[in-house]
Amino acid sequence: MEAASALSNQSCTWNGPERGRRRTGGGLRIQRGFGVDTRCPSIINLQVSQAGTSSYRSESLRMKISCCCSRKEESEKFLTGVDEALILKKKSEDVIPYMNERCLFLVGMMGSGKTTVGKILSEVLGYSFFDSDKLVEKAVGMYSVAQIFKERSEAFFRDNESKALRDLSLMRRLVVATGGGAVIRPINWSYMKRGITVWLDVPLEALARRIAAVGTESRPLLHNEPGDPYTKALIRLSTLSEERGDAYANADARICLQHIASKQGHGDVSALTPTAIAIEALVKIESFLSKDTAVERLTYF
Numbered sequence: 001m002e003a004a005s006a007l008s009n010q011s012c013t014w015n016g017p018e019r020g021r022r023r024t025g026g027g028l029r030i031q032r033g034f035g036v037d038t039r040c041p042s043i044i045n046l047q048v049s050q051a052g053t054s055s056y057r058s059e060s061l062r063m064k065i066s067c068c069c070s071r072k073e074e075s076e077k078f079l080t081g082v083d084e085a086l087i088l089k090k091k092s093e094d095v096i097p098y099m100n101e102r103c104l105f106l107v108g109m110m111g112s113g114k115t116t117v118g119k120i121l122s123e124v125l126g127y128s129f130f131d132s133d134k135l136v137e138k139a140v141g142m143y144s145v146a147q148i149f150k151e152r153s154e155a156f157f158r159d160n161e162s163k164a165l166r167d168l169s170l171m172r173r174l175v176v177a178t179g180g181g182a183v184i185r186p187i188n189w190s191y192m193k194r195g196i197t198v199w200l201d202v203p204l205e206a207l208a209r210r211i212a213a214v215g216t217e218s219r220p221l222l223h224n225e226p227g228d229p230y231t232k233a234l235i236r237l238s239t240l241s242e243e244r245g246d247a248y249a250n251a252d253a254r255i256c257l258q259h260i261a262s263k264q265g266h267g268d269v270s271a272l273t274p275t276a277i278a279i280e281a282l283v284k285i286e287s288f289l290s291k292d293t294a295v296e297r298l299t300y301f
């Protein structure tokens with residue numbers, strides 16, 4: 001099955017210091033691509049300094065932000081959003097040279113944010129985004145995964161999911177949001193390991209809250225539980241998580257939202273924005289790519 005045509009890349013315009021030339025100072029105006037509220041334009045004087053050797057890890061960013069926002073909380077929210085967007089962009093520039101155009105495969109339970117975070121990563125990396133569930137729906141000519149489960153079978157869905165992952169693994173410069181059950185089959189790991197695998201590890205309660213907020217209709221494995229949407233989701237997700245055991249832990253990088261939240265002083269993972277999670281993903285990818293084992297494995301493909 002041919003994978004669907006690549007989605008158009010969304011990229012941001014970056015007026016900062018030219019890539020490849022490291023120099024102190026530099027001004028930039030944030031483009032709309034960062035989702036900045038242009039009613040409140042800001043000029044960020046980005047003082048980029050290198051501490052010690054110029055290894056891409058040692059750069060430190062100090063930012064003075066002058067902003068016309070009138071209200072304190074708006075300004076703080078604006079600055080946080082700008083900070084995150086800037087840090088994401090900077091981190092992507094650190095990582096891209098080491099990724100060697102390899103695909104990113106996001107794995108995790110349903111509702112873990114593979115699509116949401118995947119789209120952010122694809123945009124900042126200049127990669128194309130694919131949702132393997134959508135490719136399967138197109139390949140079999142049905143409008144939803146739920147319809148496939150109902151009118152054909154889960155096994156039929158899984159077979160086509162493997163074909164989609166096989167096709168995607170032969171391509172470059174993709175971010176793929178896999179279905180939550182992709183980790184079940186070893187053959188799928190043989191495909192995904194041609195790229196870099198990233199596990200979004202989200203507490204079950206947070207998954208249940210997120211899924212309850214959007215409804216379980218699109219997730220057939222959650223359909224047959226009794227009770228309210230949250231309870232129904234939590235019961236089923238707990239069972240699935242136990243059945244899948246350590247399957248997700250085969251990923252090259254684990255993004256533990258509970259750990260990030262604790263590190264940032266949040267009591268709950270719901271305080272973490274998708275951008276903050278994307279930043280952490282790039283940090284963990286960078287760490288993985290610096291290991292010899294990564295170099296050995298990725299050299300072959």
Ligand SMILES: Nc1ncnc2c1ncn2[C@@H]1O[C@H](COP(=O)(O)OP(=O)(O)O)[C@@H](O)[C@H]1O
Nearest residue numbers: 110111112113114115116117210214272273274
């Ligand atoms: N960091 C986050 N904080 C709060 N809600 C989120 C976050 N990431 C994703 N969501 C929400 O959770 C739901 C599932 O996200 P999605 O990206 O579709 O997950 P997946 O693709 O893993 O099933 C969506 O409604 C999405 O808006």
Ligand SMILES: O=C(O)C1=C[C@@H](OP(=O)(O)O)[C@@H](O)[C@H](O)C1
Nearest residue numbers: 109110111145179180181219220
């Ligand atoms: O966990 C699973 O087995 C599944 C997760 C779903 O994808 P999302 O993770 O995008 O919900 C979809 O592939 C199908 O309903 C099966």
